[in-house]
Amino acid sequence: MEKKELLHEGKAKRIYATEDETLVIQEFKDDATAFDGNKKGSITGKGEINCTISSILFEYLHSYHVPTHYVRRLEGNMMLIKKLDMIPLETVMRNIATGSLVKRLAFPDAKPLDYSIFELYLKNDDLGDPLINEYHAFAMGIARPEEIRSMYRLTAKINAILKSFMERRGLVLVDFKLEFGRDENGDLILGDEISPDTCRIWDRKTHKKLDKDRFRFDMGGVEKAYQEVLDRISNV
């Protein structure tokens, strides 16, 4: 499958057309951004590592009948995916309080939550990706109530699956972000990626951060942390 014209370029990925109208190529970049794009940098080798991690996790989710856009791994930092009509929302599931829960709502940092927290964000750089709820999304014409309920159910299912997957590999899934789209039948499908760019992942024993927080807060060892996640989840 060959790359044809560039259809879309985001902060961390490029989407290319292919000869098949229903399929596109997702290319993972080494570029890294944080804080609504205000911090910019590059993490050497990140594109290929995240492409590999995402491929492993999408395949694992397929084994649990979670519908994703993943078709197959291509060489290097590229992945063949189904073309989706992406919904401009981000769903977040949190198992441990950190980040915005601490800043906005004064949760104690690193506190395991008795009940996981599901959040919906509007994907809009100009507005700073604000937290919204299902009524906002519906009133804005972005998604129907039953689609948002499906997004919640899929996010909760993916959380259950990936939490124990990570646990068995000495990792803690702190929180993660997903994006969904609609396929040609209008069915809801998981899109985007699942990687240390979009998940917070800690070492289970030391609580060492193995994700983009190392880049966000200039903690060093970013490449090593991403590689560490790949090494751990490759040991199936």
Next chain:
Amino acid sequence: MEKKELLHEGKAKRIYATEDETLVIQEFKDDATAFDGNKKGSITGKGEINCTISSILFEYLHSYHVPTHYVRRLEGNMMLIKKLDMIPLETVMRNIATGSLVKRLAFPDAKPLDYSIFELYLKNDDLGDPLINEYHAFAMGIARPEEIRSMYRLTAKINAILKSFMERRGLVLVDFKLEFGRDENGDLILGDEISPDTCRIWDRKTHKKLDKDRFRFDMGGVEKAYQEVLDRISNV
């Protein structure tokens, strides 16, 4: 029923004990605040007007079997109410986009919404009363999922009742904020007040603002606007 010791003083009201353990007196102040308490002032006569408006609206809601803390009107700016264990949440229902919908989410100002928007806010001055969702409220131990569903259903019912009540009086109910508490049986009851301090109310024809936005944005005629709302809703 006589005022005994002061139990609680908020930005717009004081709560006093009575000889009956299950009842308290709610006294409405002329003090006005806006923007998380950063703007402070006073609106002459507001206390008594809001007490009267709230009494009329609580009585009207009782006729539709909405449970509220209202027992009866006392003299001046005072109301006898059931003592509730207040839940530190604010529910908001919006029929027309304005205020934070415009600022945070870029809705066109004054646009009637095809679908009303329900919101949940954490009542916490230090955190600036942030928008939250039911999962945050549950994880924080503030309210159980079924209580939040009840708060949604009651807020939607109150919206339907008050929207047509206002319409018949040449007013538009743009949006409003409610607070709930639990009675001695643990049942969910509407508390606080319903007034131009907690509702946005416009004249139906001219869209003239008849609420606290006149104070927020120094539009003048604040007292007159509050009196206008009282005059209109007194004509039953």
